[in-house]
Amino acid sequence: MHSSVPPPVPPKPKSLAKYNRSGDSLLRAVRPAPPPPTPSKPPLPMCHNSEPEAAVALGSGIVRSPSVPCEFECPANGSRRLSEPSECHAVSFSLRASPTVCTFTTPEDKRSVRPRILPGHESYLSERSSGVYSGSESSDTDEYEIQDRCADKLFRVAQEMCNTERAYVETLRALSVEFPNFIRQRVLADHRVATQPDVATMLSRHLDALRKLHQEISEQLQARLERWSEKQSITDVLLKVGHFLKMSRMFLQQKGELASTILSACRQYPEFANALKSFEEDRFNGLLLVHQLDCVHQRICRYPLLLNTYLKYLPRQSDEYPTAVEAKALLESVALEIENGLVEGDNMRRMYQLQRRMQSDYEIIQPGRKLFKEGEIMKHSRKEIQPRILLLFSDVLLYCAPVVSGSSMLRIRNELPLHTLDDPILPDNDATSLEFHLRSQRRSIILLAKTTTERDQWVQAIRAAIHHANGRFGYRDIGCDSMSSGDTSADPLQEIGRKAPPWVPDDRVTMCQHCSSLFTTIRRRHHCRGCGKVICRRCIGKAPLEYTDLSVEIVCPDCFDILLARSFGDDDSTPGRHNSVESLKCSNFLPPRSRYAEQGSWRQRALPNDQSKASGRCIKKGYLWLQKKRYWKKHWCLLGSDAVIEFYGASEDKVALMTVVLLSYEVHKIIGVQGQSDVLKMTHKNQVLTSGSQLLQLLLKASSNEATDGWYEAIRRTLLDFEDR
Structure with a gap:
């Protein structure tokens, strides 16, 4: 009888050393070296199969691999050869010539046989082979692998929580204990290292209580980690001390001022700066000490993140799960409260700065007041x-x-x-x-x-x-x-006299907004206190206003009529008109001077074009410069859909100074040279020129070349649309 010697197993790479867990299962599948040539005689029934196709069945699941041999290790006899079925009592082999089939009789046998494939070898059972995994194998094997993987990751999260807490305590000890001791020793050697105020003592006073608190937390976490095999619970520690973490808020509110004090001391005391640099290089590997102050805020924000990862791998049926959820919610609320405290602290500091800038005794800092912008x-x-x-x-x-x-x-x-x-x-x-x-x-x-x-x-x-x-x-x-301006149902007439109106700036009108009289050096501008319009002297009336505590103010004729009608009513025969109260009211109303002018002595200037009516059919509006003779004059222009352009003296004028019908006009754009602006040239096509006549044309330009291009396209499109009608 011939026997085939199994090929030697190659050494495992160092990068895969963490997968060497032979004690976890009875059988361990590894990838051996390529098989030797097939012998002339068929080999004995062995677990190592060198035929072109091999199959291993777990229950009803079958794994077929034509190219990867399999080698099993059975701890029952310490060898890789299973020559007798009795050597493994729970495993019975049903051997064929091709393929070889291994069956397991009980569920306990299936759980005990858990093949572990080295990373990178899965492709031999998927892409490079015709292997098929059945549902029963995945349901039995994967479930326990997932549980072990989650338990392992849960322990690693707890270990990370403990290690980071220990590192945080070491940082606090370096800031609150080691640094003050280091500065005291340097002061004994050189008194010039001492600072006023004592920065080292300030750090110790602010961080000593935090260090003691987190030292206790670190010791409790380490104790839970050492007893992890007995009881897997760590979140109850954080739940007990969660509220005490709010102590960090006071330090964080003063951290900016403390860092500024340290930097100021470094600039003022060079010896202290040298000592601080020496300590930073020795203790923090050259990192700045003021940057280490951020560890307090970072630690508070890290607790919810660690607990979130911990809950990810903690089974829901675990007794610790409700405690972990409660601890996570508590630490999130603590972190949020500290964040809000930092915002409030920064807000209060800005308000103190504004208070110092005030010339008067106005009290900016008041209970409940916050600075928004x-x-x-x-x-x-x-x-x-x-x-x-x-x-x-x-x-x-x-x-x-x-x-x-x-x-x-x-x-x-x-x-x-x-x-x-x-x-x-x-x-x-x-x-x-x-x-x-x-x-x-x-x-x-x-x-x-x-x-x-x-x-x-x-x-x-x-x-x-x-x-x-x-x-x-x-x-x-x-x-x-009253109603806000965004309420479209509000009547603007009801606001007259009850709220102060925004005044129309003087440079936006060139004429009276009531009678259209042009303002000159003699004819001055006056603002209506009821609506804010600009009026001339002849249009001034006077009436009491509510928002000025019924003091008599200047109003325009329109506001005068509204206020008079509101006070006395529209009917002249209103009872009580002639009593003392009504007479006093009437004495406070002074009609505009134009109401007393004789017929023909003063007439309202009437121009046909009203901007309020023209704006309804306007397709473009803005400021343009119009050349007259050799000068450019600024006009507010409205281009209507009827191919008419109107020129106003200012944007709030009611009537136009000039109107041009664009029909039969040709528009051209002249590109400016040497930094000059582009110009629009508009020429009439049906002109008959004589020896003494001049060409009728308009030269326009905007504030920028982009705006000029917009006007050019708008005029050209308007002319084309009007011709197509």
Whole structure:
């Protein structure tokens, strides 16, 4: 009888040494060297099979491998050869010529035989072979492998939690114990190392309590890890000490000031800086000590992450699972509370800084007040643009100005309570795309941002603060507060006299917004306190206003009629009109001077084109420069869908100075050279030129070449659309 000697097993690579766990199962499958040539006579029935196809069946599952031989190790007899079935009592082999089939009689045998394939060899049973895994093998084998894998990873997470806690305690000891001792020894050798204040003592005072707390946590975690085989539980330790971790909040709030003190001491005391550098190189491998202060915050944030990973591998049926879930929720709440405390601490520090910048005795720091946003913004005043500072709090908006140009000291110009402030208004005029209007009961402001992004940020922040204040204090339930500007159902006429309007800037009108009289050096501008329009002297009336405590103010004729009708009613025969109270009211109303003018002595200037009517059919509007003779003059232009372009003196004027029908005009774009702007040249096609006549043409340009291109495309498209009708 011939016997085949099994081939030698090659040495295992060092990278695979962690898979050498022969004690875990009765049989161990490894990948041997390539088989020797097939002998002339058939080999004896052995577990090592060198035929082209071999199959191992576990229960009803069969694994076929035509190219990978299999070698089993049976601890029962210490050899790799199973010549007799009685050598393994729980295993019975049913041998064939090809393939070889191994069957197991009991479920205990299936669990005891757990083949472990080296990493990288799975492909021999999947891609490079015709091996097929049945459901029974995967259900029995994979289940126990997954359980062992989860238990192993659970232990590794607990081990990582313990190791990181120990490292954290060592860092705290270095900061609160070793560093102060090191500085004291250096001070004894050289008194110039001493600092005022004593930085080392400050560190020890802040971190000593934290070090003792986490030292106790580390010892308890280490004790649980040593008894892991008896009881696998570690989260109850964190559940007990979870609330004590809030001690870190006080240190974290003062960490920035402490780091600034250390850096200031390094600049002021060179010997201390050298000693600190020596300690950093010896203890922290050259890392800065001020950076090590961040370990407290990092540790608090790491607890929920570790517990989240711990819960991932902890079985749900485990007795520790409810405790782990509770500990995770507690540590997450602690971390969130500390984060909120840091935000509040930073907010309070900013408010203290603003308090020191105030020139007046205004108390910025008040109970419950928070700072939402601060920044510089431009204010479009009546005649010029001026820098302003906005301070947005949770209950009030402070409108401040620098005491002196370029100074950091602030002077409060207006205090606008948020419950009296309407939502910011975004004008629909292209000339005011960077503006937004703030309107309160006593003050209205036109603010100008640098970019549209900055404008949108301010608008969103103010709206959120207004809604927060109204929801917090319930001011919207009080009938004295009017509707916000975003409410389309609100009647603007009802706001006249009850809230301060935003004034129209002087540079946006060239004529009276009521009678269209052009303003000159003699005919001055006046603002209506009811609607904010710019009017001339003849259109001035006077009436008491509610938001000024019924003091008599300047109003336009339209507002005068509205306020008079609101006070006395529309019917002249209203009873009680002639009593003392009504007579007193009537004495406070002064009609506009134009109402007393004789017929024909003064007439309202009437021009046919009204911008309010033309804007409904407008397809493009903006500022353009029109050349007249040799000079360029700025005009507000409206291009209508009827191929008519209207020129206004300013964006808020009611009537046009000039109207041009674009029919029969040809538009050309002249590219500027040597840095000059592009120009639009519009020439009429049906001109009859004589020796003394000049060519009728219009030369236009915008503020930029991109805007000029937009006007060129709009005019050309309008002419083409009008011709196609």
